[in-house]
Every structure is written in C-alpha cells, then in structure tokens.
Amino acid sequence: MFEIFILPFFYRALIIIILLGFTASYYGVFIVQRKMSFLGSGLAHSAFGGVALGILLSVQPLIIAIPFTLLFAIFISYFQEKSNLSSDTIIGIFFSIAVSLGIIFLSLKENYTTDAFTYLFGSLLSVQLIDVWTSIILTILTTFTFFKYWSRWTYATFDYELAIADKLPVRKDNYILNSLIAITVVVSIKIIGIILISAYIVIPGAIARLLSKTFRQMTILAIIIGVVSGIIGLLISILVDLPSGAVIVLFQSILMISVFIFKREK
Amino acid sequence: MINAIETKDLNFRYGNINALENINLIIPQEKFVSILGPNGSGKSTFLRILAGIIKPNSGKIKVFGQSIDEISSDLIGYVPQIKTLDRNFPAIAIELVLSGLNHRWALNSTNEQKDKANFVLEQLNAISYSKKPLNQLSGGQLQRIYLARCLVREPQLLLLDEPATGIDMICETNLNGIIQNFSKVKRTSILMVTHDWTSAYEHTEDVILLNRKLIYYGDKKNAFSNENLMQTFSHPQHHHHITFGNLSNV
Numbered sequence: 370m371f372e373i374f375i376l377p378f379f380y381r382a383l384i385i386i387i388l389l390g391f392t393a394s395y396y397g398v399f400i401v402q403r404k405m406s407f408l409g410s411g412l413a414h415s416a417f418g419g420v421a422l423g424i425l426l427s428v429q430p431l432i433i434a435i436p437f438t439l440l441f442a443i444f445i446s447y448f449q450e451k452s453n454l455s456s457d458t459i460i461g462i463f464f465s466i467a468v469s470l471g472i473i474f475l476s477l478k479e480n481y482t483t484d485a486f487t488y489l490f491g492s493l494l495s496v497q498l499i500d501v502w503t504s505i506i507l508t509i510l511t512t513f514t515f516f517k518y519w520s521r522w523t524y525a526t527f528d529y530e531l532a533i534a535d536k537l538p539v540r541k542d543n544y545i546l547n548s549l550i551a552i553t554v555v556v557s558i559k560i561i562g563i564i565l566i567s568a569y570i571v572i573p574g575a576i577a578r579l580l581s582k583t584f585r586q587m588t589i590l591a592i593i594i595g596v597v598s599g600i601i602g603l604l605i606s607i608l609v610d611l612p613s614g615a616v617i618v619l620f621q622s623i624l625m626i627s628v629f630i631f632k633r634e635k
Numbered sequence: 636m637i638n639a640i641e642t643k644d645l646n647f648r649y650g651n652i653n654a655l656e657n658i659n660l661i662i663p664q665e666k667f668v669s670i671l672g673p674n675g676s677g678k679s680t681f682l683r684i685l686a687g688i689i690k691p692n693s694g695k696i697k698v699f700g701q702s703i704d705e706i707s708s709d710l711i712g713y714v715p716q717i718k719t720l721d722r723n724f725p726a727i728a729i730e731l732v733l734s735g736l737n738h739r740w741a742l743n744s745t746n747e748q749k750d751k752a753n754f755v756l757e758q759l760n761a762i763s764y765s766k767k768p769l770n771q772l773s774g775g776q777l778q779r780i781y782l783a784r785c786l787v788r789e790p791q792l793l794l795l796d797e798p799a800t801g802i803d804m805i806c807e808t809n810l811n812g813i814i815q816n817f818s819k820v821k822r823t824s825i826l827m828v829t830h831d832w833t834s835a836y837e838h839t840e841d842v843i844l845l846n847r848k849l850i851y852y853g854d855k856k857n858a859f860s861n862e863n864l865m866q867t868f869s870h871p872q873h874h875h876h877i878t879f880g881n882l883s884n885v
C-alpha cells in the first residue's frame with residue numbers, strides 16, 4: 370500500500386496541504402479573533418454556487434468559483450458596512466442565495482452527482498496541477514501582503530475605532546482581507562471539502578489562541594499547527610484510506626480538545 | 636495663535652437620536668478643559684468626533700486650524716471610555732503602549748521605542764505590569780495602559796474619556812497631577828470627560844457643560860452657577876426629547 374506515496378497526486382496533495390496549512394491558518398487567526406467564523410462557512414457555500422456554475426458550463430470550476438466567491442465576499446463586506454443587520458444575518462442570506470443557485474445550476478446539468486460530491490467532501494484524487502498553481506499563487510500573495518497588512522489588520526482587530534483614529538484605511542483593509550480569505554476558501558475546497566472548510570481554517574487559530582500571550586505568538590503558532598496537522602492528517606488519511614478533509618479536521622479537533630483539557634487542568 | 640479646537644454648528648445623530656446639537660466652541664491652545672454632563676449627554680460622542688472616529692452630520696470642526704481628515708494622528712492622543720475596551724485580545728500591556736508610537740500593531744519595535752514606552756509606564760506607576768496580558772489587568776490598570784499609549788506619543792491634543800474611572804482615590808489625585816504636569820511641560824491641550832466635579836474644579840482650567848447642546852464653556856469659576864447646573868443636569872433620563880433649551884416648544 371505504500372506505493373501510494375510515489376504517485377504524483379500524493380505530491381500534489383502534499384504541496385497543497387502545506388501551502389494551505391500556512392495561508393488558511395494565517396487568515397484563521399484574524400477570523401478567530403474577529404469572531405467571524407461564520408464568514409468562512411458562508412464563503413465556502415458561496416464557492417459551492419461558483420463550482421456548480423463551473424460544472425454546468427463544463428469549465429474548470431475553480432476558474433468560476435474564485436471570482437464568484439470574491440463577489441460574494443465583497444457583497445457581504447458591503448452590506449456589513451452599510452446596513453444595521455448583524456453579520457450573521459447578512460452572511461446567512463448570501464449563504465442561502467449561493468447554495469440555492471448552486472443547487473439549481475447542478476440540477477440543470479445531467480449526471481452531476483459524482484463531481485458535486487467531490488466538492489462537498491473533498492477528494493485527494495480530484496487534485497490537479499491547476500490547484501497546485503493556485504495555492505502557490507495564493508501563498509505568494511499572502512507572503513507579499515503579510516509585511517504591509519499584518520500590523521494593520523491586527524490593529525483593527527484589536528480596536529477598530531483606534532485604528533480609524535490613527536487614520537488606517539480600515540474599510541479598504543477589510544475588503545482586502547475578506548477577498549484573500551475568499552480565495553483561500555476556494556483553493557481549500559478540493560482537499561478539505563465545502564462542509565469542513567470553516568473548521569479547517571479556524572481550528573489552528575483557536576488552538577493557538579489558547580496557548581498564546583500575544584497576537585504575534587498566536588499567528589506563528591497557528592501557522593505551525595496548521596501546516597503540521599495538515600501533513601499528519603493527510604498521511605493518516607492515506608494510510609487508513611479515509612477522506613483527507615475529514616481526517617485532517619478531526620485530527621485538529623482532537624488536538625484542540627486536548628489542549629483545552631490540558632490548559633484546564635494546569 | 637491658532638486655536639486648539641473650533642467648531643461651528645456641529646451636529647451629530649445616531650440614527651434619529653440627536654447626540655450633539657449646534658455646538659459652537661472655540662478653545663484656545665494649552666488649556667486643560669473638563670467636560671461635564673449627565674449620562675448620554677454626548678460627551679463621548681464629542682471626543683469621538685475630535686478623534687476622527689465618527690464624522691459629524693453637519694457643521695465644521697477644526698483642530699489646530701486643520702480639518703480632522705488632514706490632521707496628523709501624531710498630534711492627537713485619545714483614551715476611550717473604559718466600558719468600550721476589549722480585554723479579549725491576546726496582548727501584553729507594553730504592546731498596547733507601543734501601538735501608540737507605531738500607529739499600528741508593530742511586528743517588532745526598536746529598543747528606542749521600548750525605552751520610551753517603559754519611561755511613560757514608569758511615570759504612570761504602571762511598569763510593574765508592563766508584561767502582563769491584558770485580561771489579567773484590573774480596570775484601573777488597563778486605563779493607565781491606555782493613558783500611557785496616548786502620552787507616549789506626546790500629542791498636542793489629549794482626549795481623555797473618563798480616565799479616572801476605576802482608579803482609586805489616591806491614585807486618581809496622582810493621575811490628575813500627572814496629566815496636569817504633562818500638559819504644562821509639553822504644552823498640551825487637554826479635553827477630559829469626567830463625572831468628578833471636585834477634580835474638574837481642582838485640576839482643570841476651563842469647563843464645558845454639555846447636555847446634547849453646549850450649556851457652558853469658559854472659566855471654571857463661573858461654570859457652576861445654579862442655572863447652568865439646572866440646564867445641564869435636569870431630566871437626564873429624557874435627554875432625547877427634552878432639554879431646557881427647547882422646553883418652550885413642547
């Protein structure tokens with residue numbers, strides 16, 4: 370059974386899981402601290418609409434899903450800013466719109482079931498070269514924006530009003546953050562699956578939050594946890610032949626609960 | 636000399652609640668001014684406008700002759716009201732002070748910046764908890780850290796929203812002394828919201844009495860007349876609808 374490790378799809382998956390472990394957990398830190406986990410879930414389901422449209426049009430779903438999800442991220446940010454409705458409500462509405470569209474798109478297409486399941490639950494075998502490239506581009510984008518934006522996003526996360534008082538363009542910064550999160554979500558879909566993405570993004574940040582005294586520590590720790598748990602989860606999933614997204618998230622959850630109990634007892 | 640603050644017909648509404656109505660003020664530089672008024676009278680709102688956090692619905696406002704949008708945030712130090720502060724953020728106290736210097740959450744700070752931060756923390760008697768996480772600080776301690784975050788910038792205008800809340804009495808006198816001293820040495824203009832009339836009278840020069848409208852601005856000696864206090868503090872519960880200014884219309 371070890372011959373699996375020399376198959377090219379394994380290396381593609383490994384590269385993606387390392388790069389995504391880095392980017393997803395990095396953004397997850399902001400998501401955790403800003404209490405917007407639901408955004409991750411909302412964006413993943415928005416991506417479902419995009420993926421479905423891609424399947425319907427018989428083009429590479431990722432190519433449709435990225436702009437589609439970005440559009441939803443922008444809508445969500447816009448309505449959060451302009452209306453008195455709570456974030457939950459706004460995300461919930463867009464979530465449903467995207468899922469409804471997705472279901473309609475898929476039902477218009479014949480023989481859609483197999484493909485759609487891949488996206489809902491994730492599948493290693495579906496990973497293609499284009500997925501590797503998009504995660505490389507996402508990682509470069511993330512590293513590039515890190516130096517300029519970490520300190521600004523962090524400041525606005527700490528205290529939105531003080532950031533405004535210090536003349537940071539917090540709205541623009543939020544659009545950028547939400548857009549990068551949207552891309553991360555889409556790129557994670559094939560491996561993790563739409564249903565589990567939100568947990569995958571958030572758990573490393575949540576574990577790091579339990580263990581960190583400063584936000585800098587939290588960021589570094591979340592990235593390490595994200596990468597390492599991704600690799601371990603991937604290997605376990607291959608060895609026991611179970612869906613990798615589910616195994617990775619389950620592994621992360623066990624880690625989280627252990628840390629929580631450990632902290633309690635101390 | 637340019638005035639520290641000038642406002643003309645300043646209005647601010649939250650939805651359909653008038654928080655500030657036709658505020659006309661001219662405050663010269665280097666004054667230590669206290670702002671008094673009942674709960675919900677628009678004190679915090681006024682400071683938040685000056686800090687550039689919210690924009691007035693109408694009217695003009697200038698700080699050191701410049702509009703709020705164009706003025707450098709280096710010149711202004713703002714300490715928010717404590718009930719609005721969040722302790723849930725993973726940070727140690729000194730990081731908060733350093734954010735005052737960096738105007739963002741710096742990944743790294745220079746030794747020079749750290750020395751500066753420590754110096755201010757020492758002055759405020761807060762050095763002993765400079766490495767403590769925010770969620771382990773008492774309300775009063777946290778307030779000091781926010782004050783340090785402000786003072787480390789050496790701003791020209793200090794906006795303090797109830798800086799003495801939660802700070803014990805001995806320390807409070809001490810704190811007012813420090814602020815007063817700072818204003819003298821650095822020639823800072825200060826606006827301080829407080830509910831403590833005694834300390835307003837003892838430490839500040841001028842007084843603003845606010846109840847949605849400006850009731851009084853001027854020397855503290857003439858501030859506390861019966862008429863002024865009546866206008867300011869009557870009907871604190873009904874400030875949405877009634878102030879003495881428009882009773883005749885009711």
Ligand SMILES: Nc1ncnc2c1ncn2[C@@H]1O[C@H](COP(=O)(O)OP(=O)(O)OP(=O)(O)O)[C@@H](O)[C@H]1O
Pocket residue numbers: 649650652653654672673674675676677678679680681716
């Ligand atoms: N974020 C907000 N949204 C809606 N209304 C607000 C908001 N903040 C304040 N208000 C309203 O504006 C008015 C002025 O509030 P403000 O906080 O400026 O009062 P304050 O004088 O600082 O009171 P306190 O002494 O309690 O701090 C109040 O009627 C309040 O209900």
Ligand SMILES: [Mg+2]
Pocket residue numbers: 678679680716796
């Ligand atoms: Mg107030």
